[in-house]
Amino acid sequence: MSGFPILSLMLLVPLAAALVCLYLDAKSARVLALAATLANLALGVVLWLNFDVGGAQWQFQESHELFAGFKYALGIDGIALLLIMLSVFLMPVCIGASWKSVEKRVGEYMAAFLLVEMLMIGVFAAQDLFLFYIFFEAGLIPMYLIIGIWGGADRIYASYKFFLYTLLGSVLMLIAMLWMVNVSGTTDIPTLMAYDFDPQAQTWLWLAFFASFAVKMPMWPVHTWLPAAHVQAPTAGSVILAGVLLKMGGYGFIRFSLPMFPEASAQFAPLIWGLSMTAVVVTSLIALVQDDMKKLIAYSSVAHMAIVTVGLFAFNAQGLEGSMLVMLSHGLVSGALFLCVGIIYDRLHTREIARYGGLAINMPRYALFFLLFTMASIGLPGTSGFVGEFLSLAGAYQVSSWVGLISTTSIILGAAYMLYLYRRVVFGPQKNADAAAMPDLDAREILMVVALAIPVLWMGIYPESFMAPMRADIAALEARIARAAPEGDAKPTAGNPKPAHEEVSAHGGAH
Amino acid sequence: MDWSQSLRLIAPEETITVAGLVLLLVAAWGGDKASRLISIVSVATLVAAMALVAPALCGGAMGPETSAFFGQFRADAFASYAKILIYGSAAVTLVLAPSYFERYDSMRAEFPLLVLFATVGMGMMVSAADLLTLYIGLEMMSLSSYVLAAILRSDGRSAEAGLKYFVLGALASGILLFGMSLTYGFAGTTSFAGINASVSEGLSNGALFGIVFMLAGLAFKISAVPFHMWTPDVYEGAPTPVTTFFATAPKVAGLGLIMRVLLDAFGEQAAAWQQIILFVALASIVVGALGAIGQSNIKRLMAYSSINNVGFILVGLATATQAGASGMLIYVTIYVAMSIAGFTAILMLKDENGNYVEDIPKLAGLSRTRPGLALALATVMFSLAGIPPLFGFWGKFVVFQAAVQADMLALAFIGIAASVIGAFYYLKVVKVMYFDEPADVVKGESDIWHKLILVVACAFISPLGYLLTSWLGETANTATTALFAAL
Numbered sequence: 001m002s003g004f005p006i007l008s009l010m011l012l013v014p015l016a017a018a019l020v021c022l023y024l025d026a027k028s029a030r031v032l033a034l035a036a037t038l039a040n041l042a043l044g045v046v047l048w049l050n051f052d053v054g055g056a057q058w059q060f061q062e063s064h065e066l067f068a069g070f071k072y073a074l075g076i077d078g079i080a081l082l083l084i085m086l087s088v089f090l091m092p093v094c095i096g097a098s099w100k101s102v103e104k105r106v107g108e109y110m111a112a113f114l115l116v117e118m119l120m121i122g123v124f125a126a127q128d129l130f131l132f133y134i135f136f137e138a139g140l141i142p143m144y145l146i147i148g149i150w151g152g153a154d155r156i157y158a159s160y161k162f163f164l165y166t167l168l169g170s171v172l173m174l175i176a177m178l179w180m181v182n183v184s185g186t187t188d189i190p191t192l193m194a195y196d197f198d199p200q201a202q203t204w205l206w207l208a209f210f211a212s213f214a215v216k217m218p219m220w221p222v223h224t225w226l227p228a229a230h231v232q233a234p235t236a237g238s239v240i241l242a243g244v245l246l247k248m249g250g251y252g253f254i255r256f257s258l259p260m261f262p263e264a265s266a267q268f269a270p271l272i273w274g275l276s277m278t279a280v281v282v283t284s285l286i287a288l289v290q291d292d293m294k295k296l297i298a299y300s301s302v303a304h305m306a307i308v309t310v311g312l313f314a315f316n317a318q319g320l321e322g323s324m325l326v327m328l329s330h331g332l333v334s335g336a337l338f339l340c341v342g343i344i345y346d347r348l349h350t351r352e353i354a355r356y357g358g359l360a361i362n363m364p365r366y367a368l369f370f371l372l373f374t375m376a377s378i379g380l381p382g383t384s385g386f387v388g389e390f391l392s393l394a395g396a397y398q399v400s401s402w403v404g405l406i407s408t409t410s411i412i413l414g415a416a417y418m419l420y421l422y423r424r425v426v427f428g429p430q431k432n433a434d435a436a437a438m439p440d441l442d443a444r445e446i447l448m449v450v451a452l453a454i455p456v457l458w459m460g461i462y463p464e465s466f467m468a469p470m471r472a473d474i475a476a477l478e479a480r481i482a483r484a485a486p487e488g489d490a491k492p493t494a495g496n497p498k499p500a501h502e503e504v505s506a507h508g509g510a511h
Numbered sequence: 512m513d514w515s516q517s518l519r520l521i522a523p524e525e526t527i528t529v530a531g532l533v534l535l536l537v538a539a540w541g542g543d544k545a546s547r548l549i550s551i552v553s554v555a556t557l558v559a560a561m562a563l564v565a566p567a568l569c570g571g572a573m574g575p576e577t578s579a580f581f582g583q584f585r586a587d588a589f590a591s592y593a594k595i596l597i598y599g600s601a602a603v604t605l606v607l608a609p610s611y612f613e614r615y616d617s618m619r620a621e622f623p624l625l626v627l628f629a630t631v632g633m634g635m636m637v638s639a640a641d642l643l644t645l646y647i648g649l650e651m652m653s654l655s656s657y658v659l660a661a662i663l664r665s666d667g668r669s670a671e672a673g674l675k676y677f678v679l680g681a682l683a684s685g686i687l688l689f690g691m692s693l694t695y696g697f698a699g700t701t702s703f704a705g706i707n708a709s710v711s712e713g714l715s716n717g718a719l720f721g722i723v724f725m726l727a728g729l730a731f732k733i734s735a736v737p738f739h740m741w742t743p744d745v746y747e748g749a750p751t752p753v754t755t756f757f758a759t760a761p762k763v764a765g766l767g768l769i770m771r772v773l774l775d776a777f778g779e780q781a782a783a784w785q786q787i788i789l790f791v792a793l794a795s796i797v798v799g800a801l802g803a804i805g806q807s808n809i810k811r812l813m814a815y816s817s818i819n820n821v822g823f824i825l826v827g828l829a830t831a832t833q834a835g836a837s838g839m840l841i842y843v844t845i846y847v848a849m850s851i852a853g854f855t856a857i858l859m860l861k862d863e864n865g866n867y868v869e870d871i872p873k874l875a876g877l878s879r880t881r882p883g884l885a886l887a888l889a890t891v892m893f894s895l896a897g898i899p900p901l902f903g904f905w906g907k908f909v910v911f912q913a914a915v916q917a918d919m920l921a922l923a924f925i926g927i928a929a930s931v932i933g934a935f936y937y938l939k940v941v942k943v944m945y946f947d948e949p950a951d952v953v954k955g956e957s958d959i960w961h962k963l964i965l966v967v968a969c970a971f972i973s974p975l976g977y978l979l980t981s982w983l984g985e986t987a988n989t990a991t992t993a994l995f996a997a998l
Binding site for chain 1: 584878879882893898899902904909911912915916920923924927928930931934935938941942945946977978981982983984985
């Protein structure tokens with residue numbers, strides 16, 4: 001496999017398909033888009049099978065001197081591999097989800113989605129700082145169009161908010177990148193990950209990157225674009241937004257903020273914890289009072305992303321691995337939940353919770369899958385949500401008991417708003433005649449939810465498959481940031497118990 | 512230094528001048544019927560002039576052998592770079608113009624001639640090595656431009672634009688002349704090399720005043736804040752092909768001239784003018800961005816956009832480094848391509864009677880009725896906003912890289928944050944074309960030349976442009992090396 005530019009091919013397939021889609025009629029555009037995304041999924045599988053777990057840190061590297069000032073350099077490690085897999089896996093589902101619901105300007109719609117896929121893969125595979133930035137920023141254009149053209153009633157406001165918020169964050173990052181390249185003399189990301197910037201400069205650089213990643217993540221209080229964008233985006237737009245685009249913020253923290261600015265990361269860890277704890281409590285409570293299903297899930301995304309940041313800034317392997325798993329799990333689960341909402345939205349054309357009720361009676365299959373994803377979102381053991389949240393919170397607990405304690409309320413609050421949602425939509429009496437008349441899932445929909453349910457259970461039952469590829473990279477990252485890691489307040493001594501007599505004397509001293 | 516060498520160095524100017532004078536006679540006897548022939552010959556002349564200046568750029572010409580007429584004129588690689596852009600823009604204008612003027616039944620034989628003479632003036636501006644050459648070139652350009660703005664005599668808006676441009680332009684020329692006289696008085700010479708030598712010890716108050724007044728006059732010519740007030744009115748009122756011309760060639764000439772004056776004549780005293788440029792750059796970015804928000808005429812919008820972009824280009828000048836100067840040249844090249852693409856697209860917006868559509872709300876739903884045109888206009892808008900992967904991003908990238916390298920981080924942060932304001936109004940145009948229900952006003956067909964120019968310019972500002980970055984960077988570096996070696 002070595003030498004074959006598989007990453008470039010994975011960029012080229014969606015790009016070529018996108019350009020062709022612009023000229024096709026609705027039916028053939030759908031087929032082509034599905035074929036292209038499935039082909040990319042197949043390429044992704046080939047990529048994963050050929051990824052040498054425990055081998056070199058960077059694999060499938062390509063590098064060409066095409067541009068002035070930066071290179072066309074691609075390459076992946078385990079972290080990037082998993083996120084690329086998530087992207088290519090969710091894309092066919094997205095195309096499937098919009099198979100019937102999108103009727104106007106199908107060719108352009110499919111082209112926009114394929115472009116997003118290409119840019120996502122580019123973001124995760126880029127090994128050059130400016131190449132990364134170009135992919136990172138370019139995603140704004142297709143997403144702006146997707147929200148603005150195919151969104152709901154308030155789509156224009158949502159699209160502006162999405163675009164300008166994220167643009168402001170990113171341009172500040174650009175200046176920081178220019179400065180870094182000027183000082184270090186390289187644009188190569190692996191080299192920069194090992195470069196020690198002056199701790200004082202790190203503070204500013206970290207803040208500039210934070211401005212971008214915090215908005216993309218999104219972290220409280222700059223999360224307000226997310227509910228607006230989600231509610232107005234079409235189902236597939238929401239799936240890709242929650243499933244992959246939000247992961248760019250987390251990926252940015254793992255790839256840039258932590259390894260490049262370890263000292264500044266430690267310095268600002270309390271800020272991250274504070275914002276994350278606030279986000280967990282505040283956005284969960286906001287989610288509790290929503291009567292729009294998509295808004296509720298959007299706010300739950302913010303809460304889940306806060307668990308990611310808590311884990312990342314725990315500075316230990318559990319926290320980092322847990323964060324990665326939460327990102328992967330959230331990508332699948334929130335994507336699935338938006339899909340579930342989309343399925344009933346296609347039937348009744350409303351997202352208002354009160355308009356549904358008692359769906360368990362007329363849509364039993366739907367109720368089953370919705371329940372599975374609800375439980376996965378809450379973090380029930382055996383589903384993907386549990387593994388990641390448990391690890392992140394365990395990691396957080398090692399550095400600060402308070403952070404661990406307050407962040408853990410997300411599980412309780414998450415259970416509250418998700419079960420409350422599920423009860424109102426699926427259980428209870430059939431209040432509305434039109435909701436009671438909705439047909440159960442058809443073959444296309446079953447295919448999509450089953451496709452999402454399998455990895456959710458897989459990740460919950462045997463997470464090793466997903467942890468193995470990134471273990472070495474997480475270990476390397478942990479070693480890199482160890483020198484700045486803040487000291488924990490708990491000091492657990494498990495596995496190293498003190499001898500019994502000392503215990504007694506300590507007690508005696510205390511009395 | 513002999514006459515034959517001097518005459519050889521000004522070959523492009525001679526070619527255009529002689530062609531212009533001969534064509535003037537043709538116009539005198541042939542009348543407006545000969546305008547087509549005159550246009551074709553003019554374009555051919557400009558292309559020939561481009562071929563004449565290209566060797567100096569490719570060979571990186573610099574130093575004393577590029578100096579003509581006893582240090583009055585300099586035909587080095589920098590001048591060649593700017594002249595290629597100027598001649599190219601002028602040629603594009605001449606190709607775009609006939610169909611527009613024929614619509615109003617007023618394709619005059621004078622039009623191509625005025626463009627030619629303005630082009631000669633602009634060529635002299637970027638080649639100036641003496642205050643006198645500077646002023647002659649500038650006035651030659653300006654006088655032709657005033658007439659061009661008002662060339663649609665029957666149209667009130669065009670006449671108004673011409674008058675406004677003339678009155679304010681004359682004022683600016685006066686201010687510039689006053690600054691030049693102060694500079695001359697305190698430096699004792701009009702040549703850039705002499706001025707540079709005399710201010711290298713220190714800058715007297717009088718010479719400082721000279722710089723300020725000269726900058727005020729020059730800022731007017733490139734429509735930088737606070738001397739930008741004429742721009743929206745002139746851009747809106749002038750016939751669209753003329754606006755295309757104003758947005759491209761004189762911008763290149765004005766910026767080239769400012770670079771010559773500040774980096775050559777006052778290069779030793781950068782600290783004296785850096786603050787001024789810094790203020791002008793940031794003010795242009797902010798005013799250009801804020802002013803555009805309320806506009807509903809797309810030509811006015813492009814006018815504010817040009818103010819905004821000049822601000823970004825001046826960020827490169829504020830660094831006073833060679834990297835900054837190269838960045839300016841790269842940015843201005845991309846900006847010329849974006850302007851040509853933008854105005855060509857505007858020229859293609861015609862309703863079913865062939866009238867030109869300039870109201871932005873009338874573009875509603877253009878993506879459904881004319882997808883190709885809408886895509887081109889959206890490309891221009893995103894590119895002007897500097898959103899990657901479009902090529903407009905590269906221009907911002909290089910100037911801000913120069914600013915960061917020169918340790919001007921505050922300037923970089925403020926400038927780039929203000930670009931987000933600018934993004935807002937570019938997005939508005941895209942929103943109208945893509946999100947709104949079709950108004951179905953734009954229906955007219957355009958000729959093949961418009962389409963060709965639009966496709967070529969759009970291909971340049973599309974992501975394909977990045978393949979040119981190495982070549983563009985090297986060429987700009989050659990040009991600025993010559994600029995910095997001029998003394």
